[in-house]
Amino acid sequence: MTGYARLWRVDPERWRAAGSAWAGLTGRVDRWVADLDAGAGRLRGGWSGGAAGAAGARLTGLRGDLAALSPALIEADQVLAEFAGRLRAAKARLVAAVESAAGAGVLVDRHGRVTADPAVPRPAHRAGPAVVQVSTGIHAALDLAGAADREAAARLAELTAAAGSGWAGVPPPWRPPADAPPAVVRAWWAGLTPAQRRWLVRHEPATVGGRDGVPAAARDQANRLLLGVRRAELRAERGRLLTRFPRGPAELAGLRRVERALAGLGALDDRLASRETPRAYLLGLRTGGEGRAIVALGNPDRADHVLTYVPGMTSGLADATGELGRADRVRARCADLAPGAETAAVLWIDYDAPDFLHEAFRSGQATAAGPTLHAFQEGLRATHDGPPARQTVLGHSYGSVVVGVAARDHGLAADAVVFVGSPGVGVDRAADLRVPPGQVWSSTAPDDAIRLARPPEDLLRRAALDVPPFGPVAGLVDRPDGGLWFGHDPSHPGFGGRTFPSDRSGHTGYWDDGNPALDGMARIVLGRT
Incomplete structure (x- = not known):
């Protein structure tokens, strides 16, 4: 893969498709396991x-061998998808280097050799630096492709060796306590053998899938295995509720919740199984209540830039794919601006978001989410391969309260925080968020109704004045001190942060194509402020 001509010809999407084909076999394996279970039951x-x-012992062994295939198929998909992503980045760097050659007055032949263009008159001492610059860019692209090729080959060879040994493995002798910091979990995981890690993914997916400090690849394998289990549990719950007569309000509410969760799981499963680029990683999944999900587009452990997006009110499993689309728009804009870099976008719905307006008036749910968001960001730092990624945490609406309170009370492993459509973030000064100076950003659209979320005492004072209905609205919007429901407006000059523009897009249009807010969010993620 290190040859210049070969990198030009390679099609990363073919590798991505090959990975998806391997992952697609998991459905067939699940059907084989189900058929084997049914046949064994009839024999017994x-x-x-x-x-x-x-015969029963033999069938049990066959079932175990079949069940072990699923995490291996998922791992093969991961390896090939990441290989495709790195090839894509290498090709982008190669294209950029060759395109720069024309402007620099140098020539690149079909073998990748760079020489000064004799048709461009200039002193000899000025041609050398241009040749070196273009050559350096080409070699950087080839080095990235070569490293990606060697790594993918090694990972696939290890996977093949594991298959040849019959997936033999033993459980690890010790597991960190549930409250262990992510750095401790990461050290524990690094000390396990590959066989022990695969044993945990296969036999204790619930333990692996939700642990901050376990690498994203292993969490994804575990949670994909759990998705089918959670769907079966929801279907069983739906069946129990459907058999209850008469059905009261509690049963009807339970049915609605289960149906919404099943619909959300179905949409999420479709995205996980698709061949879309980049590959999705399922880093967390819960189906209780409104449901929770953590989904990354691209592997955050390998990306140069990582965005964590925290949505606001009513967020849950049912609309996870819709919120994931917003994160993906920022990631895609980053890819447009920096095609040679790798950016991962994470949707983080691992908290109980308010469902109703009266819940959103309180900060209790944001406070409860603080330790969880803190641990997740610490986990991203602990599991990242190579030099640290630039980590950005973005909160929208009530999600900005979650981000602000977490940063205030626990600290966030973030190089920048971004607030859009914010009702306040729990502090009155950017410095209280404890992130690097100049890396607190905010945008509020001119027509975003969140600007009316004034402090409680302000609203009470207005109500007591008994002024005409349009008077209070104008007064609230123009309040000079920047006070909002949850503290100082982060978009106000007095807050001490930095702002970026948004057009008149209301409360949810920050991700619309053509909105300067989308470009602003992407540039902050890339560090191009």
Whole structure:
């Protein structure tokens, strides 16, 4: 893969498609396991004795071998998808280097050799630096492709060796306590053998899938295995609710919740199974209540830039893919601005978001989410490969309260925080968020109704004045001190942060194509402020 001509010809999407084909076999494996279970059940019902016992043991072994295939198929998809992503970045760097050659007055031949263009008159001492610059860019692209090729080959060879040994493995002798910091979890995971890690993914997916400090690849494998289990649990719950007569308000509400969760799981499963670029990583999944999900587009452990997006009110499993689309728009804009870099975007819905307006008036749910968001960001730092990524945390609406309170009370492993459509972030000064100076950003659209979320005492004072209805609205919008429901407006000059523009897009249009806010968010993620 290190040849200049070969990198020009390579099609990363073919590798991505190959990975998806391997992952697509998991459905077939699940059907085989189900068929084997059904057949074994029928045999047990009418067969006994020594031969029956031996057959049952053999069937149990076959079932175990089949079940072990699913995490291996998911891992193959991960390896090939990440290989495709790095090839894509290498090709982008190669294109940029060759395109710069024309402007620099140098020539690149079909072997990648760079020479000064004799048709461009200039002193010899000025041609050398241009040749070196273009050559350096080409070699950087080839080095990235070569490193990606060697790494993918090594990972696939390890996976093949594991398959050859029959997926033999033993459980690890120790597991960190549930409250262990992500750095401790990461050190523990690094000390396990590959066989022990695969054993945990296969036999204890719930333990692996939700642990901050476990690498994203292992969490994704575990949570994909759990998704089918959670769907079966929801379907069983729906069946129980449907058999209850009469159905009261509680049963009807339960049915609505289960149906919404099943619909959300279905949409999420479709995205996980698709061949879209970049590959999705399922880093967390819960189906209780409104449901929770953590989904990354691209592997955050390998990306140069990582965005964590925290949505606001009513967020849950049912609309996870819609919110994921917003994160993806920022990621895609980053790819447009920096095609040679790798950016991962994470949707983080791992908190109980307010469902109703009266809940959103309180900061209790944001306060409860603080330790969880803190631990997740610490986990991203702990599991990242190579030099640290630039980490950005973005909060929208009530999600900005979650981000602000987490930063204030616990600190965030973030190089920048961004607030859009914010009702306040729990502090009155940017310095209280404890992020690097100049890296607190905010945008509020001119027609965003969140600007009316004034402090409680202000609203009470207005109500007591009994002025005409349009008077209070104008007064609230023009309040000079920047006070909002949850503290100082982060878009106000007195807050001490930095702002970026948005057009008149209301409360949810910050991600619309053509809105300067989208470009602003992407530039902050890339560090191009």
